[in-house]
Amino acid sequence: MSQTFLESVENRRSIYGITNEPILTDDKLEELIQHAVKHTPSAFNSQTARVVVLLGEQSNRLWEITSDTLKKIVPEENFESTAQRMTMFGGGYGTILFFEDMQVVESLQEQFKEYSDKFPTWSDQSSGMIQYVIWTALSDEGYGASLQHYNPLIDDEVKAEWNLPTAWKLMSQMPFGKIAAPAGEKEFQPVEERMHIFK
Incomplete structure (x- = not known):
């Protein structure tokens, strides 16, 4: 492994304070994300990951949906901090949505019954890898990003x-x-408590 790669791993952090100023052109951004989607590994080369990139007003719309959904379940007296987070996320350049195609997962479960119970786990692992690859690639280009989990609360409305x-x-x-x-x-x-090596 090159030191450049390890530096990228080290430099990737959760960044919450972001703006909508462009760094790459949209074409270059698309190319970067497509490269990650194409080359991130998956079990059985199943390629179950699906990625949706929302830019500008499309990204703002996602956080409006999320805010409206949370208003229904967060007590009004506690909603101010939630609203601030929604505004912060919506103030960025874009949002990437990560999905797994469960139709592919279920098809693999049918084809390889001896591994049936493993495919959902492998799907989760594949999703984690593509999230990390894209996050690190964005970081290398100077973007700040964070990972949020408002699913499954917003799933149906996002798909619609x-x-x-x-x-x-x-x-x-x-x-x-x-x-x-x-x-x-x-x-x-x-690290000594988290890693062991036997020779």
Whole structure:
């Protein structure tokens, strides 16, 4: 592994303060995300990940949907901080939605019955990898991003709004944009307690 890759791993952080100022052109951004989608691994080369990129007003619409949904369940006296988060996420350049195509997962379960119970786990793992690859690639280009999980609360309305297949399972949402405020200090547990090597 090159030091450049390890530096990218180290530099990727959760960034919440973002703006809608462009860094890459939309074409370059699309190319970057397409490359990640194409080359991120998956079990049995199943390629179950589905990615939707919302830019500008489309991204704002997502956070309006999320805000409206949360208003129904968050007590009014506690909603101000939630509203601020929605405004913050909606103030970025865009949002990436990560899905898994459960129709493909179920098809694999039928084809390979001896592994049937494993495919949902492998699907989750594949989703985690593509989220990480795209997040790190965005970080390398100077974007700040964070990973949010308002699913399954918003799933049905998101699929209806963008006419997405019902078999797609929403896994996470990644608002991103130009960094307005850096990440804070990060604490690490001793690596020696988290890793063992036997020779």
